[in-house]
Amino acid sequence: MSLPWENACVSCTMSETRQAIVTIDGPAGVGKSTISRLIAAELGFTYLDTGSMYRAIAWVLAESGKGTDELGHDEGLATQLQGLEMDLLPPLPGEEYGRVRIGKDVLGPELRTEEMSRLASAVSTLPQVRTVLTAMQQRMGEIGKVVAEGRDTGTVVFPSAAWKFFLDATAEERARRRVRQLRARGEIVPDEAALLKNLIARDLADRNRPIAPLCPADDARIVDTTSLSIAEVVEEMLASIRKHPL
Ligand code: DC
Numbered sequence: 001m002s003l004p005w006e007n008a009c010v011s012c013t014m015s016e017t018r019q020a021i022v023t024i025d026g027p028a029g030v031g032k033s034t035i036s037r038l039i040a041a042e043l044g045f046t047y048l049d050t051g052s053m054y055r056a057i058a059w060v061l062a063e064s065g066k067g068t069d070e071l072g073h074d075e076g077l078a079t080q081l082q083g084l085e086m087d088l089l090p091p092l093p094g095e096e097y098g099r100v101r102i103g104k105d106v107l108g109p110e111l112r113t114e115e116m117s118r119l120a121s122a123v124s125t126l127p128q129v130r131t132v133l134t135a136m137q138q139r140m141g142e143i144g145k146v147v148a149e150g151r152d153t154g155t156v157v158f159p160s161a162a163w164k165f166f167l168d169a170t171a172e173e174r175a176r177r178r179v180r181q182l183r184a185r186g187e188i189v190p191d192e193a194a195l196l197k198n199l200i201a202r203d204l205a206d207r208n209r210p211i212a213p214l215c216p217a218d219d220a221r222i223v224d225t226t227s228l229s230i231a232e233v234v235e236e237m238l239a240s241i242r243k244h245p246l
Contacts (some may be wrong), residue, residue, distance in 0.1 A: 029174030050150035
């Protein structure tokens with residue numbers, strides 16, 4: 001199956017100054033988190049998981065009991081979000097993902113359910129949410145030395161990042177990786193076909209939303225990881241970073 005990223009689908013405004021930031025974008029299940037953590041550790045940079053921020057907002061909004069359709073028309077949403085304080089915390093020992101402190105709550109595994117993946121994707125289409133989170137992410141990256149992972153980090157959040165990557169793999173391969181990851185965590189995957197269907201639906205939603213859609217920046221290096229191991233991807237990316245020092 002071919003991958004749809006022959007060309008970049010948006011132009012980002014690049015500036016002369018290159019920031020000491022690595023951006024790693026791509027669709028769900030491509031291995032971005034593992035790869036981003038390894039690249040950050042290798043470079044001694046801070047890892048900025050922007051997806052976990054969308055998940056945390058999704059969790060807060062789910063707690064408020066409103067549907068995303070309703071939220072899209074909620075005049076008070078922008079004000080509610082402006083007041084929110086968020087911090088990214090390292091994972092607890094034995095945990096795979098970092099935690100998010102949002103207001104008085106500290107969230108971890110509850111952000112990683114399939115339901116929260118679906119909700120985060122829906123919430124990420126709301127302009128009020130994107131405006132607040134993009135500004136927060138830009139503040140977090142202000143001093144540089146960051147590896148930012150997400151969907152729009154190379155196009156919208158950090159257009160001046162010095163090193164931009166877009167990772168991809170076929171939907172079938174990404175679904176297989178996700179099943180392996182869930183099984184390794186001891187979770188039962190009752191319906192692999194449904195998982196693939198959800199992944200494709202989430203891709204479509206992320207790619208086709210009007211604001212900051214998932215797509216490679218025009219200066220991003222696109223890496224097809226379908227038949228590469230994690231170590232091979234990391235090696236290729238580090239070689240590319242080292243070839244283009246600041
Ligand atoms: O990377 P993730 O699966 O944790 O992201 C969850 C959702 O958040 C994803 O479906 C789309 C959204 N997201 C986004 O719109 N922009 C980002 N920079 C990161 C994530």
